[in-house]
Amino acid sequence: MVKTPGGGAGAGPATGAAPGPRAGAGTRDDSGRDAKARAPKGGMFAGANLGTEISASLVVFLVALPLCIGVAVASGAPAELGIITGVIGGLVVGMTPGSTLQVSGPAAGLAALVAETVEAQGIAMLGVIVLGAGILQIVLGLIRLGRMFQATSVAVVQGMLAGIGLPLMVSQSYPLADNKAPGTPIENMLAFPGLVADTLANPQAAIAAGLGIATVVLSFVWKKVPGPLNKIPAALVAVAIGIGVAALPGIEVKTLQVGNLLAAIQVPGPEQFAGLADPAILTAIVTFTVIASAESLFTAAAVDRMHDGKRTQYNSELIAQGAGNTLCGILGSLPMTAVVARSSANVQSGAKTRLSRTLHGLWLLAFALLLPSVLALIPISVLAGVLVHSGWKLLAPEQFPKMWHQDRGEFFVMTATTLAIVATALLEGVLIGLAAGIVLAALRMSQTSVEHTVEGDSAKVVMKGNATFLRLPKLIDALEAVGASGKERIRLDLMGVTHLDHACRNQVEEFVAQKRATPGVRVELLMPNELNAPKTAKEPEPEAMADPSAGPGPTAEWYYLDPSPVDGHYDGHDDSHHVDHHHAYGTGYATGYPEGVDLFDDHRWGGTRR
Numbered sequence: 149m150v151k152t153p154g155g156g157a158g159a160g161p162a163t164g165a166a167p168g169p170r171a172g173a174g175t176r177d178d179s180g181r182d183a184k185a186r187a188p189k190g191g192m193f194a195g196a197n198l199g200t201e202i203s204a205s206l207v208v209f210l211v212a213l214p215l216c217i218g219v220a221v222a223s224g225a226p227a228e229l230g231i232i233t234g235v236i237g238g239l240v241v242g243m244t245p246g247s248t249l250q251v252s253g254p255a256a257g258l259a260a261l262v263a264e265t266v267e268a269q270g271i272a273m274l275g276v277i278v279l280g281a282g283i284l285q286i287v288l289g290l291i292r293l294g295r296m297f298q299a300t301s302v303a304v305v306q307g308m309l310a311g312i313g314l315p316l317m318v319s320q321s322y323p324l325a326d327n328k329a330p331g332t333p334i335e336n337m338l339a340f341p342g343l344v345a346d347t348l349a350n351p352q353a354a355i356a357a358g359l360g361i362a363t364v365v366l367s368f369v370w371k372k373v374p375g376p377l378n379k380i381p382a383a384l385v386a387v388a389i390g391i392g393v394a395a396l397p398g399i400e401v402k403t404l405q406v407g408n409l410l411a412a413i414q415v416p417g418p419e420q421f422a423g424l425a426d427p428a429i430l431t432a433i434v435t436f437t438v439i440a441s442a443e444s445l446f447t448a449a450a451v452d453r454m455h456d457g458k459r460t461q462y463n464s465e466l467i468a469q470g471a472g473n474t475l476c477g478i479l480g481s482l483p484m485t486a487v488v489a490r491s492s493a494n495v496q497s498g499a500k501t502r503l504s505r506t507l508h509g510l511w512l513l514a515f516a517l518l519l520p521s522v523l524a525l526i527p528i529s530v531l532a533g534v535l536v537h538s539g540w541k542l543l544a545p546e547q548f549p550k551m552w553h554q555d556r557g558e559f560f561v562m563t564a565t566t567l568a569i570v571a572t573a574l575l576e577g578v579l580i581g582l583a584a585g586i587v588l589a590a591l592r593m594s595q596t597s598v599e600h601t602v603e604g605d606s607a608k609v610v611m612k613g614n615a616t617f618l619r620l621p622k623l624i625d626a627l628e629a630v631g632a633s634g635k636e637r638i639r640l641d642l643m644g645v646t647h648l649d650h651a652c653r654n655q656v657e658e659f660v661a662q663k664r665a666t667p668g669v670r671v672e673l674l675m676p677n678e679l680n681a682p683k684t685a686k687e688p689e690p691e692a693m694a695d696p697s698a699g700p701g702p703t704a705e706w707y708y709l710d711p712s713p714v715d716g717h718y719d720g721h722d723d724s725h726h727v728d729h730h731h732a733y734g735t736g737y738a739t740g741y742p743e744g745v746d747l748f749d750d751h752r753w754g755g756t757r758r
Contacts, residue, residue, distance in 0.1 A: 150166045169340075176442060178199075188526070189308075195544065196312070197500070198503075199500075200497075200498045200499065200500070201247075201499055201500070201501060201503040201504045201507065202504075203497060203498070204497035204498055204504035205497035205499075205503070205505070205506075205507035205508045205510075205511065206508075206511065207379075207493055207494075207497045208251055208261055208382060208490055208493050208494050208497070208499075208504060208505065208508040209507075209511040209512060209515075210380075210381045210383065210384040211381045211383055211384075211489060211490055211493045212234050212238075212251070212253055212490050212508060212512060213231075213384075213512065213515065213536065214229040214383045214384070214386075214526070214530075214531055214534050215253070215254075215256070215383070215487070215489065215490070215535075215538070216231050216233065216253055216254055216389055216512070217230050217231065217404060217406075217523065217526070217531055218230075218531035218532065218534055218535045219254040219255065219256055219259050219482070219535070220233075220254060220259075220267060220401055220482060221323065221404070221528060221531060221532075222256070222259040222260075222263065222316075222319065222320060222323070222535060223254070223258070223259045223262035223263050223266065223482060224262070224263040224267065225262065225266060225271060225274070225482055226271075226407065226412050227404055227405070227406050227523070228406060228407055228408070228409050228411075228412035228516070229254075229412055229480070229481040229482050230253075230254045230481075230482055231409060231512055231516045232409065232412065232413065232476070232479055232482075233253055233254040233476050233481045233482040233484050234253040234254060234483040234509065234512045235509045235512045235513045235516070236472050236475050236476055236479075236481070236484065236509070236514060237251065237252035237253040237254075237472055237484045237509060238251070238252075238253075238505055238506055238507070238508045238509015238510065239506060239509040239510065239513070240250070240471060240472045240509075241468050241469060241471070241484070241505075242502055242505040242506035242508070242509055243471040243502065243506050244464070244467075244468035244471060244554040245464045245468070246448075246460060246461050246462075246464040246465030246466075246467070246468040247448050247451065247452075247460040247461075247465050247468075247471055247486065248457055248458045248460075248500075248501060248502055249451055249454075249455060249457065249491060249494050249495050249500075249504075249505070249669050250447055250451040250460070250486045250487075250491040250494070250500075250505075251486065251487060251490035251491045251493075251494050251505045251508065252444070252469065252472060252482060252484050252485065252486050252487065252505075253484055253490060254483070254485075254488055255420075255440075255443060255484065255485040255486075255487050256312070256316055256535055256539070256542070257309075257312040257316075257439070257443050257485065257488075257542070258314070258436075258439065258440065258482075258483055258485065258575070259319075259535075259722065260312075260315055260319065260333075260444070260573075261435065261436070261439065261573070261574055262274070262482060262483065264573075265277060265432055268428075269423070269428070269429065269432070271414070271422055271480075272414060272416070272419075272420055272480070273416075273423055273429065273479065274419060274482070275414060275415070275416040275420065275476075275477050275478070275479070275480035275481070276416045276420045276424065276429065276477065277429060277432045277433050277436055277477070277483075278436065278473050278476050278477035278482070278483045279416065279473075279474055279477025279478060280424070280429075280430075280433035280436075280437075280474075280477070281433050281437040281470075281473050281477070281483060282434035282469075282470045282471065282472070282473030282474030282475070282477055283470065283474055284433065284437040284470070284473065285437055285440070285441055285467070285469050285470030285473060286465055286466075286467050286470035286474065287470075288437070288441065288466055288470075289463045289464065289465075289466035289467035289470060290463075292463050293463075293466075294441075294445060294462035294463035294464075294465065294466040294654065295462045295463065301558070301561060301581075301582075301585040302553075302558070302632075303517070303551065303558040303559070303561040303562040303565070303581075303585065304561060304562070304565050304578065304581040304582055304584075304585050305446050306544070306547050306551070306562050307561065307562040307563065307564070307565025307566045307569075307577075307581050308442075308446075308542060308566075308569065308577070308578050308581065309542045309543075309544065309573075310542065310543045310545075310547070310548075310562070310563055310565075310566040311543070311544035311566040311567075311568070311569025311570055311574070311577050312539075312542050312569070312574065313340060313539040313540065313542025313544070314333070314539070314543050314566065314570055315333035315336070315539075315569070315570055316535060316536075316538070316539035317536050317539035317540060317543065318336045318337055318340065318720045319333070319336050320532040320533075320535045320536045320539065321336075321340065321343065321536065322336070322343060322530075322532075323528050323529065323531075323532040324356070324357055324360030324361070324529050324532035324533055324536060325343060325346075325347040325353050325354075325357040325360065325529065326352070326353050326356040326357075326401060326402045326528065326529060327343060327346065327347070327353065331395070333570050334570070334571065336738060337720070351400075351727050352400050352401060353562055355393075355399060355401055356401040356402065356527065356528075356529040357529065359389075359390050359393055359394075359401065359527055359529045359530050359533070360529035360532050360533035360536070361533065362386070363386040363389075363390070363391070363529075363530050363533025363534060363536075363537070364533045364536050364537050364540075366382050366385060366386050366389075367382045367383070367386065367533070367534065367537035368537070370382035370385060371496070381493065383534050386530050386533065386534065387526055387530055387531075389450045389530075390526060390527040390529070390530035391525045391526060391527070393527070394527045395525070395527065398702065401527045401528075401529060402527065402528045402529070403524060403525060403526060403527050403528065404523055404524055404525075404526045404527075404528055404531065405524060406516075406520050406521075406523040406524050407520075408520070409516045409517055409520065412481075413479045413480060413481075414480030415478060415479065415480060416477070416478075416480060416481075423553075436483055438578075439574055439578075440469065440473065440484070440485045441466060441469065442485055442578070443485040443486070444464065444465065444466070444469045444485045444486040445460075445462055445465065445486075447485070447486040447487065447488050447491060448460040448462065448465055448486060450493065451486070451488075451491045451492070452489075453747060454491075454492060454495045455495050456634060457500060465486075469484070469486070472484050488506075488541075488542075489538055489541070490575045492510075506548040510747055523709065539669050547562075548562070548563070557591075557592070558588070560584065560588070561581060561584045561585045561588055562581075564580060564581060564584045565577055565578065565580065565581025565584070567580060568580035569581075590616065590618055590755045592719075593614050593616065594616040594618040594619050595614060596611065596612070596613040596614060596616075596619040596622065596623075597610075597612045597613055597644075598610075598611045598619070598622045598623055598625075598626045599611075599626070600626040600629050600630050602629075602630065602633045602635060604635075605635055605636055605637055605638075606635055606637040606639065607629075607630035607633040607635040607637070607638050607639075608638070608639045608640075608641065609626045609627060609630055609638075609639070609640050609641065610629065610641045610644070611623065611626075611640075611641070611642050611644065611645055612644030612645060613644070613645065613646065614645075614646055614647040615642075615645050615647065615648045615649065615652040616647070616649045616651070616652065617649055617651040617652065619652070620651050620652060620655060623652055623655060623656075624655060624755060627640075627655065627656075627659045631659065631662075631663060636668050636669055636670060637669075637670050637672075638663060638669065638670070638671045638672070639671075639672045639674070640656060640659075640660065640672070640673045640674065641674045642656070642673070642674060642675045642676070643674050643675070643676055645675070645676065648675075648749060656673070660673050675711075716750060735744065
């Protein structure tokens with residue numbers, strides 16, 4: 149049984165499907181024969197059902213064709229370059245190890261970045277940038293940094309997808325009405341009311357918009373169509389309807405202009421490679437590397453949750469993506485990533501091996517070479533509608549209230565990431581989201597309780613939890629409060645502290661040293677053994693530690709006490725600065741502290757006794 153991907157951008161786990169077989173386990177077909185026994189042994193396509201793999205590859209091809217063209221148009225590049233990237237994603241990346249079922253090609257998430265790069269640097273420089281990004285991806289995979297992308301907050305990933313989807317929807321609203329987007333996401337949003345007015349005033353633009361809107365609606369409702377029709381991809385149905393409407397008399401909507409596939413190849417020359425001396429080009433290479441790698445590996449994690457087959461090898465997948473982008477750069481085409489839409493179609497179609505994604509690249513190549521005139525019949529507004537639907541799936545608005553109910557902090561990180569991407573750019577927004585996630589994690593790790601009390605002639609500070617620099621202001625306030633109390637006895641109880649970082653430790657030590665230098669003031673500092681056990685000249689032998697009379701055991705705690713006498717009492721020890729006392733529970737001390745040292749009344753400290 150093939151699992152159905154969850155909602156949102158396809159990153160959620162499958163629901164409503166029976167658990168799949170354990171990877172590598174034998175299954176039985178309807179005739180009761182062992183299916184594993186029928187599978188060929190060895191090879192990259194071991195276990196493949198040829199008919200299922202070919203069928204799945206055709207479905208992926210039908211989904212990928214309009215997306216390849218649509219992403220190229222959205223990127224401000226010739227449509228042929230999108231097809232070339234899709235072919236490489238199938239024939240090159242599809243054959244390499246890494247992920248088994250995810251499909252690569254030109255990604256909608258990079259469309260805005262590619263469009264900005266083409267506008268700023270020109271289409272000729274795009275090949276050099278993609279080539280550099282591909283080589284850098286290979287290097288990152290070889291030094292085994294692929295798994296690093298797994299250590300990313302889910303909120304940041306969802307925020308990134310939403311931040312990609314929202315600008316994509318808004319920008320594609322313009323070609324959906326045979327218009328051109330003004331520029332940045334903010335500019336596109338502000339100009340949207342004007343787009344609506346212009347579309348209503350122009351009959352041909354209204355027809356184009358109608359085709360685009362119909363494509364979006366069809367993409368949402370097509371799976372509810374009964375019978376075998378719903379197995380046909382909605383994108384293909386929309387394209388067929390659009391071609392039919394565009395061919396009617398009196399209809400003058402813009403259609404895709406597709407040229408010769410081989411003529412579109414632009415191998416970078418010496419002039420383009422000389423641009424590597426430009427810091428802006430180097431910055432673009434790093435930007436493409438980070439975003440393409442992150443999107444591919446985030447997609448790999450999502451696709452792994454859709455099936456029960458072999459898991460993704462992240463470093464190998466990063467090398468495979470780098471090899472694909474290197475070839476794309478050499479041919480001057482668009483950058484590639486793994487794509488959720490194509491990958492989920494591959495899984496849903498029953499694919500089990502890399503054969504299906506490899507064949508889809510072959511179908512793309514054959515179609516573009518043999519039937520290029522058919523592509524020129526596709527209305528641009530229909531392709532824009534396909535991308536608007538993809539943008540909505542990336543946005544996944546239902547994830548925001550869900551995150552709000554699950555975790556308010558993660559909701560803030562997710563929203564901040566989305567808004568930052570919309571307001572700035574993809575890389576900057578992701579970095580802001582990662583920073584927000586780190587701050588949230590640091591705050592949650594710094595769950596510190598600091599309380600101070602003053603009773604009689606004594607002042608006390610009790611601190612529990614993880615004491616990091618983020619809680620330093622609260623600690624300083626408590627120390628200043630007991631220091632300003634004027635009491636002659638001060639106790640700092642840190643027995644409940646599980647982690648004390650350098651900043652908080654220094655603050656405590658400075659306070660203790662300062663107060664112990666004050667005449668008439670006694671300071672008692674209680675700390676767990678794990679935080680600050682004194683170092684002895686020679687560690688006791690294991691045999692000696694086994695003897696209870698030889699010294700404190702693992703549960704012992706160290707007390708750092710002021711040795712100066714109080715009220716004429718002196719315990720007989722005379723160290724220069726402090727006396728270190730061992731105490732192990734159950735040794736007979738009635739007070740719970742070393743005999744002759746705890747001079748505070750029991751009723752005064754009550755629940756803080758240890």
